[in-house]
Amino acid sequence: MKSFVRIFIVALCLTFPVGLAAEENSNSVFIYSPNPQGGLHIARQNGQGWQEMGRLCSSDYGTWGPEKKMYSPSVCRAKDGTWRLVFQVNDHAPLFAAAYSRDLVNWRPQDYPIMTTRPCREPVVFENPDGTFDIYYKSDKGKRFVSATPNFRDFAPDVASQISDDAWIRDTATIQGKLMQGQCFELSDRELQQIEDHFRLSGQDWQLSNERMHDDGERFASMNSPISATLRVDMSQQKPISDKLIGIFFEDISYAADGGLYAEMVQNRDFEYTPKDHGGWNATTAWHSSKPIEIATEHPLHPNNPHYALLWPDTIWNEGWDGMVVEKGKKYDFSMYVFAGGQKQDFMIQLVGQNGNVLAKSKLKTKASDWQQFSTVLTATASDTKARLVIIPQKAAHVGVDMISLFPQETFMNRKNGLRKDLAETIARLKPKFVRFPGGCMSHGQGLENIYHWNHTIGSLQERKPDFNIWHYHQTRGLGFYEYFQFCEDIGAEPLPVLAAGVPCQNSANNAEGIGGQQGGIPMDEMPAYVQEILNLIEWANGDPATSEWARKRAEAGHPEPFHLKYLGLGNEDIISTVFEERYEMLCRAVRATYPDIKICGTVGPFHAPSADYMEGWEFTKKHPDLQYMTDEHYYESTGWFMHHRDYYDHYDRTAAKVYLGEWAASTRTKRPNVETALAEALYLTDIERNGDVVEMTSYAPMLSKDGHSNWNPDMIYFSNTDVRTTPAYEVQRLFSNYGGDRYVTSTLVTSNTELNYRLGASVVRDSKTGKTFVKLVNALPVAVKLSVEGLSLTGARGEGFSGKPEEQQLNITNLQLGDNITLPPYSLSVVEL
Ligand code: AHR
Numbered sequence: 020m021k022s023f024v025r026i027f028i029v030a031l032c033l034t035f036p037v038g039l040a041a042e043e044n045s046n047s048v049f050i051y052s053p054n055p056q057g058g059l060h061i062a063r064q065n066g067q068g069w070q071e072m073g074r075l076c077s078s079d080y081g082t083w084g085p086e087k088k089m090y091s092p093s094v095c096r097a098k099d100g101t102w103r104l105v106f107q108v109n110d111h112a113p114l115f116a117a118a119y120s121r122d123l124v125n126w127r128p129q130d131y132p133i134m135t136t137r138p139c140r141e142p143v144v145f146e147n148p149d150g151t152f153d154i155y156y157k158s159d160k161g162k163r164f165v166s167a168t169p170n171f172r173d174f175a176p177d178v179a180s181q182i183s184d185d186a187w188i189r190d191t192a193t194i195q196g197k198l199m200q201g202q203c204f205e206l207s208d209r210e211l212q213q214i215e216d217h218f219r220l221s222g223q224d225w226q227l228s229n230e231r232m233h234d235d236g237e238r239f240a241s242m243n244s245p246i247s248a249t250l251r252v253d254m255s256q257q258k259p260i261s262d263k264l265i266g267i268f269f270e271d272i273s274y275a276a277d278g279g280l281y282a283e284m285v286q287n288r289d290f291e292y293t294p295k296d297h298g299g300w301n302a303t304t305a306w307h308s309s310k311p312i313e314i315a316t317e318h319p320l321h322p323n324n325p326h327y328a329l330l331w332p333d334t335i336w337n338e339g340w341d342g343m344v345v346e347k348g349k350k351y352d353f354s355m356y357v358f359a360g361g362q363k364q365d366f367m368i369q370l371v372g373q374n375g376n377v378l379a380k381s382k383l384k385t386k387a388s389d390w391q392q393f394s395t396v397l398t399a400t401a402s403d404t405k406a407r408l409v410i411i412p413q414k415a416a417h418v419g420v421d422m423i424s425l426f427p428q429e430t431f432m433n434r435k436n437g438l439r440k441d442l443a444e445t446i447a448r449l450k451p452k453f454v455r456f457p458g459g460c461m462s463h464g465q466g467l468e469n470i471y472h473w474n475h476t477i478g479s480l481q482e483r484k485p486d487f488n489i490w491h492y493h494q495t496r497g498l499g500f501y502e503y504f505q506f507c508e509d510i511g512a513e514p515l516p517v518l519a520a521g522v523p524c525q526n527s528a529n530n531a532e533g534i535g536g537q538q539g540g541i542p543m544d545e546m547p548a549y550v551q552e553i554l555n556l557i558e559w560a561n562g563d564p565a566t567s568e569w570a571r572k573r574a575e576a577g578h579p580e581p582f583h584l585k586y587l588g589l590g591n592e593d594i595i596s597t598v599f600e601e602r603y604e605m606l607c608r609a610v611r612a613t614y615p616d617i618k619i620c621g622t623v624g625p626f627h628a629p630s631a632d633y634m635e636g637w638e639f640t641k642k643h644p645d646l647q648y649m650t651d652e653h654y655y656e657s658t659g660w661f662m663h664h665r666d667y668y669d670h671y672d673r674t675a676a677k678v679y680l681g682e683w684a685a686s687t688r689t690k691r692p693n694v695e696t697a698l699a700e701a702l703y704l705t706d707i708e709r710n711g712d713v714v715e716m717t718s719y720a721p722m723l724s725k726d727g728h729s730n731w732n733p734d735m736i737y738f739s740n741t742d743v744r745t746t747p748a749y750e751v752q753r754l755f756s757n758y759g760g761d762r763y764v765t766s767t768l769v770t771s772n773t774e775l776n777y778r779l780g781a782s783v784v785r786d787s788k789t790g791k792t793f794v795k796l797v798n799a800l801p802v803a804v805k806l807s808v809e810g811l812s813l814t815g816a817r818g819e820g821f822s823g824k825p826e827e828q829q830l831n832i833t834n835l836q837l838g839d840n841i842t843l844p845p846y847s848l849s850v851v852e853l
Contacts, residue, residue: 046210051202052089052201057077057089058076060072072215072218073218076118079525081529082528090106093202095145102121103119104144107140107142111137111138112137112139116129122213122217123210125629130172136156142155142156165178165179165180165182232658242800246771250796250806260762261714266512267446267449268459268721269457270459270721273734282427282431284339285305285337287305289326295487296491305338306336306338314327315327319421320481321479323481331417343406343408345402346399349398350428351399353383354395355422355424358420358421364386365383365384367380367383370409379400381395385418408423410423434505434509436502438502446736452759455718457471461490463524463591474556483495483499508582513585514560515588516588517588521599522602537593539598540599540601546605553609553610554613555569556587560573560581585617587617588622589607589610590622593632595623595635595636619646620648620679650677652678655720662699662702662799665703680716685700693827694823697746697748697750701751701797702779706782708763711763721735723736726738746828754850758793758818758850758852760784762785763783764783782795792852798848817852819834819835822848
């Protein structure tokens with residue numbers, strides 16, 4: 020370790036601007052944090068005192084919301100002009116946060132190096148003469164420790180230090196009437212100007228992003244009559260674009276899987292619910308009896324499903340997922356595993372309606388010396404929307420029961436262990452070109468223990484490993500990787516599994532050691548096994564059962580033919596920390612070396628440019644062009660943002676990795692899809708088609724939300740047990756997907772008032788296989804647009820479209836047939852084919 024005196028002198032020197040040109044002024048700024056949730060701020064000296072300029076960055080540590088705190092930030096300006104920041108994240112974790120920046124406004128994603136002491140109070144950073152850094156912190160007992168770092172990415176284990184209190188001396192400044200502690204620095208005119216420009220531009224962007232159509236009456240007050248526009252199409256100017264632009268994002272969020280798309284009607288069929296799934300839940304949740312239900316674990320059906328129920332003569336019944344929908348005349352497959360030590364036991368199985376009327380019944384005779392599955396079919400003689408499943412033992416015997424299951428025979432494509440027909444058919448109507456699964460945050464999970472392991476979701480239902488869901492409920496994994504791949508095949512979509520890149524969700528709660536966030540990632544000595552697990556997936560999906568053990572499992576499950584997996588996502592909107600990058604690179608290299616044809620999709624964090632993860636993620640992607648084919652961008656934004664960032668992909672590097680816009684949706688304050696959000700999305704999709712040479716895939720997110728169990732809004736499809744309600748967002752996705760092409764035809768939409776262009780969209784694509792041409796026309800103005808078209812005749816073109824008031828959440832889709840004079844109604848989308 021370097022001596023503190025030496026460091027302190029260096030630090031003092033660095034309070035003067037680095038590389039200040041002779042003619043430049045020096046400007047005093049004060050860097051501080053107003054409160055733990057407030058992040059890092061900057062104020063400037065304006066002659067009369069300190070004037071707040073804005074927030075430079077904030078903490079990204081721990082769970083969403085109030086846990087993300089920044090205590091005692093310490094900033095150091097390095098000799099090379101870059102900035103280094105450390106701060107305390109809470110009062111218990113054995114780590115501190117570290118980040119660096121070239122300009123104070125764009126920060127590299129934060130790293131949280133794990134130390135041996137906890138908590139790491141008031142970390143301070145100093146640069147050494149050789150350009151390395153030392154970070155000192157205090158323990159609870161006031162002891163001092165230091166960790167050295169050559170690069171602000173790798174941090175040496177902490178050792179005790181004798182550093183004096185001087186290291187913690189802070190400057191003070193009164194800002195907006197409050198005395199703050201912080202640090203003073205000098206910036207050149209140019210540096211200060213850059214920061215001012217940054218705040219000014221973000222302010223302008225924020226204003227534009229706040230634009231909402233419900234203010235249009237005022238905004239377009241002088242616009243009373245239709246406007247004219249011309250669409251100039253140049254059929255000779257075409258470029259190839261992705262033929263997979265529209266797919267779907269499936270995440271088990273808001274009861275999308277269990278209780279949703281997965282058609283199982285029994286809730287907690289395996290008696291594996293625990294309070295970890297949801298506060299107050301246990302092995303008997305959703306089950307009822309006149310006496311407490313006895314749960315045992317001594318002789319489990321499978322070690323992965325340790326709990327089962329021991330039945331006495333008492334009747335038990337299952338409430339289903341908010342009840343069970345039973346329809347007269349329909350057949351239901353009941354099955355149950357029984358273990359009765361060889362004695363006979365008969366059960367009466369009934370479906371009982373809300374009034375106590377029996378809707379269906381069947382006797383189940385069992386005799387099982389060890390666990391054995393018994394099944395019967397129930398045929399409903401009456402209907403009910405909130406029925407229950409009743410199991411009545413016929414004599415007094417002590418029997419174990421587990422995996423009690425009830426499926427409608429009518430599932431999507433009538434598959435066993437299948438999907439709810441109406442929901443799956445609604446999804447299929449989107450004609451998605453790919454399906455991303457199983458999430459979202461659910462893929463990388465709530466902490467290391469909850470990372471989704473695909474291999475825990477295949478095989479017989481009892482050998483699949485249930486787990487808690489980051490969205491506060493239970494995953495049976497009955498809808499597992501086999502079922503996801505089968506669904507993709509059934510609807511003609513490419514499978515796009517997205518698995519953790521060796522780190523859990525960056526918003527994970529604390530583990531047993533009190534470490535939240537990425538929790539240091541999967542320990543390096545366990546990474547080889549995790550790498551192998553990912554390789555096994557490819558083998559399982561594509562391998563030959565004659566030679567591959569993993570492929571044999573697929574064949575045994577009923578699919579000897581390969582699933583033809585082409586894409587693999589690694590990571591989900593992770594913080595692009597050093598911990599992430601190391602593991603992600605390791606995974607990519609292994610996949611590239613073993614399966615060079617697999618197209619890897621990486622991640623650039625949870626937000627668009629210029630967020631820290633986006634910037635670092637793309638920098639990493641471009642630095643390693645050999646590793647990945649595509650990278651996954653996520654952004655949920657306001658309608659104003661989408662309308663004012665229509666050129667987002669126009670300037671992307673055409674030679675770099677492709678883009679997968681894996682999670683996106685427009686929202687307004689009402690948080691439900693409406694005509695306004697749909698039109699903002701439609702406008703943006705016309706721009707995506709124009710950029711279909713760089714954007715390979717997009718998927719609106721989330722897709723499904725069950726009434727009463729929503730974790731998120733907006734969603735594309737809302738449903739209950741009895742109905743499925745599509746939204747305007749769904750219709751936009753359906754129209755762009757059903758009328759998609761693989762060639763973009765150059766077209767320009769011209770109006771006399773170019774200031775209105777951001778509210779108008781047009782896109783012409785061709786499908787080279789069918790020879791069809793598709794035209795999408797978006798009018799997000801409150802007046803009609805009289806459109807003349809040059810270079811292409813739309814007369815007689817047929818298609819579909821909608822128009823409505825911005826706030827409307829229900830759409831009427833109308834069939835269109837265009838005449839010689841084309842009028843685009845106010846707030847409308849028209850899609851036609853030629
Ligand atoms: O789509 C809902 C959630 O949004 C996803 O799980 C996550 O990836 C994102 O933050």
